[in-house]
Amino acid sequence: MDMSSQQPETLPQRRTYFRLGIALVVIVVIGLAVTLLPRIFAELRYPLDYEELIVKEGTEHDLDPFLVAAVVYAESRFHPEATSPVGARGLMQLMPQTAAGIAARMGESDYTQSTLYDPETNLRFGTFHLQGLMGRYNSNEAAALVGYNGGGTAGDRYLAGDRASVPRESLRYVEKVQAAKAAYQELYPVRLSTNRDVEQFFEPAAPEPLVNILLRAVQTAVVNRINQ
Known part of the structure; x- marks a missing residue:
């Protein structure tokens, strides 16, 4: 051409x-x-904060960090100074009297109600409490969540199969937490991994x-x- x-x-x-x-x-x-x-x-919709503390306290209390993150989401949406109308406080929305009992069992004599607004303290107490519920209900996650939200009696009824007497709020709470847990597993597999340091070390550069x-x-x- x-x-x-x-x-x-x-x-x-x-x-x-x-x-x-x-x-x-x-x-x-x-x-x-x-x-x-x-x-x-x-x-x-599903934010994440304090993941290092969540992984640390979850691991120390034999809890899945994804479950802990989901509970924090359902309770406070990661606002450390959240206070409910009935007086529950902090990330995992602990009642002061419940937290006082936890502090006594953990041997923390310097506990005051204001310390519930400290993220590390709240997560330590909250995961201790949730660990106790998981033990009480034979690692039945749903029953433990009912107990966390509605009290021990509600958890006992749920575990026994008497769902009709469990408060609807607690049943909805279980659904909310489990949906959030699934979302966190999909969105933050590395940030909430118990092998986070290793995975990040070997993770290729973005x-x-x-x-x-x-x-x-x-x-x-x-x-x-x-x-x-």
């Missing part, structure tokens, strides 16, 4: 290429948004975001085409 016979591109043609490039960028961005938005919304790669490729192609 005689290359000299080819006509040079006109300015309108270059503008067309540029517009096509911009359109491609928009399509890529929209596609990525559609892909990423569900996870973004899921993380907004790759460059795909959107940056695609945008740079499109930009280069468009510029090269215009400059030809």
